[in-house]
Amino acid sequence: MGYLEEFHTQIQNRDFNKFFQLWEEYCTCDVVDVEELLQLLSMIKKSDLAKPFGEYVESALPTWEKIENPKDSYEVLKLLIDLETTNTPLLAEITHDILKKHHGNDPLFEERMRLIGLRKKDKFQGAIANYDLLAHMKKGKVVFHNAGWGTGEIMDVSLVREQVILEFEWVSGRKDLSFANAFKTLIPLPDDHFLARRFANPDELEKEAKDDPVAVVQLLLKDLGPKTAAEVKDELCELVIPEKDWNKWWQGARAKVKKDTMIESPEGIKEPFRLRKTALKHEDRWQNAIDNQTDTNDLLQTSYQFVRDFPNILKDQEVKKTLQAKITGLLTKSDLLPEQEVQAHLFLDSFLGLSEHGRMAQALIVQSDQPFELIQKVDITPFKKRALMVVRHSRADWSHIFLEMFAKTDQSTLREYLIKEICADEEAKTLLLNMLEDLLHYPEKNPELFVWYFQKVVKKADGIPYNDKEGQGRFLDGFLVLMHKLEGDPQQRELIRKMYNLISEKRYAVIRALIDGMSKEFVKEFLLLASKCQTFTEHDLKILASLATVVHPTLGAARQSKDTKNDQNTIWTTEEGYLQTQERIRQIGTTEVVENAREIEAARSLGDLRENSEYKFALEKRSRLQGELKRLSEQLNRARIITKDDIYLNQVSVGSIVELEDPEKNVVTYTILGPWDADADTNILSFQSKFAEAMLGRKVGEEFEFRNQNFTIRTIKNIFQD
Structure with a gap:
C-alpha cells in the first residue's frame, strides 16, 4: 500500500494520532515526490484533520526545503499556508520571502501584503493563495465561485473599497464582493483554463471542438479532472456544442479519443476518461493488454481490436513478430477449441498475410460435421462473416446454414449479408419465404427478427420477399399483434419501446406510408389492432385515427369524436388538488430553493469540487427542484378544475x-x-x-x-x- 492510500485510510478513520505518526515517517524520506505531496496536502485540506494538522505545519518545512523546482516549491508552500493555524514568525518570514521573490516587482506589492495579513503578520492563513487572487483580479479576468455561482468575469476592482464587481454564469446581474468574501469563495482561472474559455468565448471553443475534438477533451480532463461520458456531456453539451449536434459530434469525438495516446478510455460507461501524465504508444498499450491475457478468447479479441483500431502498429516489425508468435502459439495448445482455431488461422491470414492459414481455416469449415454450431461460436464478427463466405462457396447445404444463422443471429451486419445471399438464389429464397410465412403467423417465436425484417419491408428493400403493398400490410398487422402479445412480458420492455419509437417517430411517418392506398377494411382492422395495444396512449390512438380518416374520410364520419375533455394537454383536477399544487410551487420557490442554495454554498466550502460528494448531491437536488418547479408551473397553466x-x-x-x-x-x-x-x-x-x-x-x-x-x-x- 502506498503512502497516499495509507494516509487516506487514516483520514477516513479520523485518527489524527496514527495519521501524524505516518506523517512523521513520511517527512523522513530523502526524495520528495512533489505530485504525491501536493495530492496529500489537498487531501488533508478537504478533511476533518485539517484543523489539528494546521498546528504542525512547520514539521513539513524540512521536506519542503528539499524541493528544488521553484514552481513546485511555491505550490507546496501555498497549500501549507492554507493549512497553517499558528501564524508563527518563522512561517510569516518564509511566506513573505517567497512572495517577495515571485511578486517583488508588483507596484502594488505592499498594499496587497497588507490585504492578505502579512504587514502585521498576526493572521495570514491562506496568504499566498490570497495574493495570487489579488494579482489575478483585473478587468476581464475569469474566476470560479466555489459556492454555487459558477464561472465569472471580473468587471471592476477597487482597492480603496476593497471590493470586486463580477458577472457570473449561474446568477443574473452584476455582483459586488468584498475582498474578504472573495478570498473565501473565488478561485483564479488562467486565460487558457477550460472554464475560462467556455465562459469568455464559447463560440471559439465550439469551433475548436469541431476542428479538433481531442484537444478540447484533453483540456477538459486536464482542468476538471477525470470525467465519465455523461459528465463530459454535462460540461460541453449546449454550453459549447449545440444539443441538436451533440450525438453526431460525440460519436466522432469518441472514436478519436479512443485512439489518442494521452487519454485513457474507460472500460465501462460509468467509469471516467483520464488524462495520462505522458503519452502511451499504441504498441505499448497492446503489449500491456496481451501480457495480462491468459484466456484464448480474450487474447484473440484484444489482438483483433488493436489491429482493427490501430493498423499502423503492424508497421513495427517487432510488434508484428511478437503478434505472430502469440497467435501461432495458440495453435499449439492441446485444449484449443475448433472455433478458436478457425479464428486464429483467419487472424494470421487477414492481418499478417499468412495465406496458408486462410486455407487451413477453410478446410476446417468445409470438413466440419456441425458447421452452423462452429460458425455461431466465432466471436469476432468479420471472421464469422468470412466463415459464412467459405460456406457459401464450398458447401452444398449452404442455404440451410444461412437460414438458420439468419434466424438466430442478432447482428444486423450479418443479417444484411445473409439475406442478400439468400435472395440471390431462387431455391434459397423459396426457403426464406416459408420461414417468413411462419414468422407472420407466429411473430412471438422470434420477435427480434420480426421487428428487424419489418423495418426492411417498410423501406422496400430491393429483392426481398413481402416488399410490396400487400406484404407491407401483412407485416404491419403482424407487428401490432406482436406488440400486443409482448406487452405482458417484462423482459421485452426494451423491444416494446423500440417498436413504439418505430411507429411514432417523425410524426408517425411509417404509418402514413403503410396505410396510404390500403383498403377501408384493412385500415379499420389496423385501428382495431392498434386499440388493443396498451402501449399506445389515447393521444396516439387519436392521431392514428386521424391518419386513417385522411386515407378514408368516411371513417371519420362513422367514428364518434372522442371526448375533447380527455385531451392530454389539459390537466384535470379538483379544487383541492389545484390549491395543493399552488402551495407546492410556492414552497419550492420560496423555501426549498433558498435552502438548497445554502447547501450548495456550504458544500463548496468543503474544498475540491471533483471529489466533493456533498456538492454533487446539492447540485442534483437543485436540478430536481428546478425540474419539479418547471413541470408543476407548466401543468398549472394547463390545469382546469372539474365542474x-x-x-x-x-x-x-x-x-x-x-x-x-x-x-x-x-x-x-x-x-x-x-x-x-x-x-x-x-x-x-x-x-x-x-x-x-x-x-x-x-x-x-x-x-x-x-x-x-x-x-x-x-x-x-x-x-x-x-
Missing part, C-alpha cells in the same frame, strides 16, 4: 365513479380524476393512466380488455352525486 358540466352521465369520463366487474365476478369501484388527485390506495386513477384510458368513453354494460383481463362496466356515477 358538474364537465362530466358525462352516460359514459366514463374525467370525474366519473365507475363500478367494474372482473372475470371472477368481483366488483371494484374506481374514481377517475387528474394526476394531482390520483391515489392508488383509495382507487383514484389519473385519467392519463393506461387503465383509465381503457375505460374512457365506454358505457354501462360494455366490456373492455386490459392486460389480458376482461372487465364489465356495471354503473357510472360522478363525483358530485351524493
Whole structure:
C-alpha cells in the first residue's frame, strides 16, 4: 500500500494520532515526490484533520526545503499556508520571502501584503493563495465561485473599497464582493483554463471542438479532472456544442479519443476518461493488454481490436513478430477449441498475410460435421462473416446454414449479408419465404427478427420477399399483434419501446406510408389492432385515427369524436388538488430553493469540487427542484378544475365513479380524476393512466380488455352525486 492510500485510510478513520505518526515517517524520506505531496496536502485540506494538522505545519518545512523546482516549491508552500493555524514568525518570514521573490516587482506589492495579513503578520492563513487572487483580479479576468455561482468575469476592482464587481454564469446581474468574501469563495482561472474559455468565448471553443475534438477533451480532463461520458456531456453539451449536434459530434469525438495516446478510455460507461501524465504508444498499450491475457478468447479479441483500431502498429516489425508468435502459439495448445482455431488461422491470414492459414481455416469449415454450431461460436464478427463466405462457396447445404444463422443471429451486419445471399438464389429464397410465412403467423417465436425484417419491408428493400403493398400490410398487422402479445412480458420492455419509437417517430411517418392506398377494411382492422395495444396512449390512438380518416374520410364520419375533455394537454383536477399544487410551487420557490442554495454554498466550502460528494448531491437536488418547479408551473397553466358540466352521465369520463366487474365476478369501484388527485390506495386513477384510458368513453354494460383481463362496466356515477 502506498503512502497516499495509507494516509487516506487514516483520514477516513479520523485518527489524527496514527495519521501524524505516518506523517512523521513520511517527512523522513530523502526524495520528495512533489505530485504525491501536493495530492496529500489537498487531501488533508478537504478533511476533518485539517484543523489539528494546521498546528504542525512547520514539521513539513524540512521536506519542503528539499524541493528544488521553484514552481513546485511555491505550490507546496501555498497549500501549507492554507493549512497553517499558528501564524508563527518563522512561517510569516518564509511566506513573505517567497512572495517577495515571485511578486517583488508588483507596484502594488505592499498594499496587497497588507490585504492578505502579512504587514502585521498576526493572521495570514491562506496568504499566498490570497495574493495570487489579488494579482489575478483585473478587468476581464475569469474566476470560479466555489459556492454555487459558477464561472465569472471580473468587471471592476477597487482597492480603496476593497471590493470586486463580477458577472457570473449561474446568477443574473452584476455582483459586488468584498475582498474578504472573495478570498473565501473565488478561485483564479488562467486565460487558457477550460472554464475560462467556455465562459469568455464559447463560440471559439465550439469551433475548436469541431476542428479538433481531442484537444478540447484533453483540456477538459486536464482542468476538471477525470470525467465519465455523461459528465463530459454535462460540461460541453449546449454550453459549447449545440444539443441538436451533440450525438453526431460525440460519436466522432469518441472514436478519436479512443485512439489518442494521452487519454485513457474507460472500460465501462460509468467509469471516467483520464488524462495520462505522458503519452502511451499504441504498441505499448497492446503489449500491456496481451501480457495480462491468459484466456484464448480474450487474447484473440484484444489482438483483433488493436489491429482493427490501430493498423499502423503492424508497421513495427517487432510488434508484428511478437503478434505472430502469440497467435501461432495458440495453435499449439492441446485444449484449443475448433472455433478458436478457425479464428486464429483467419487472424494470421487477414492481418499478417499468412495465406496458408486462410486455407487451413477453410478446410476446417468445409470438413466440419456441425458447421452452423462452429460458425455461431466465432466471436469476432468479420471472421464469422468470412466463415459464412467459405460456406457459401464450398458447401452444398449452404442455404440451410444461412437460414438458420439468419434466424438466430442478432447482428444486423450479418443479417444484411445473409439475406442478400439468400435472395440471390431462387431455391434459397423459396426457403426464406416459408420461414417468413411462419414468422407472420407466429411473430412471438422470434420477435427480434420480426421487428428487424419489418423495418426492411417498410423501406422496400430491393429483392426481398413481402416488399410490396400487400406484404407491407401483412407485416404491419403482424407487428401490432406482436406488440400486443409482448406487452405482458417484462423482459421485452426494451423491444416494446423500440417498436413504439418505430411507429411514432417523425410524426408517425411509417404509418402514413403503410396505410396510404390500403383498403377501408384493412385500415379499420389496423385501428382495431392498434386499440388493443396498451402501449399506445389515447393521444396516439387519436392521431392514428386521424391518419386513417385522411386515407378514408368516411371513417371519420362513422367514428364518434372522442371526448375533447380527455385531451392530454389539459390537466384535470379538483379544487383541492389545484390549491395543493399552488402551495407546492410556492414552497419550492420560496423555501426549498433558498435552502438548497445554502447547501450548495456550504458544500463548496468543503474544498475540491471533483471529489466533493456533498456538492454533487446539492447540485442534483437543485436540478430536481428546478425540474419539479418547471413541470408543476407548466401543468398549472394547463390545469382546469372539474365542474358538474364537465362530466358525462352516460359514459366514463374525467370525474366519473365507475363500478367494474372482473372475470371472477368481483366488483371494484374506481374514481377517475387528474394526476394531482390520483391515489392508488383509495382507487383514484389519473385519467392519463393506461387503465383509465381503457375505460374512457365506454358505457354501462360494455366490456373492455386490459392486460389480458376482461372487465364489465356495471354503473357510472360522478363525483358530485351524493
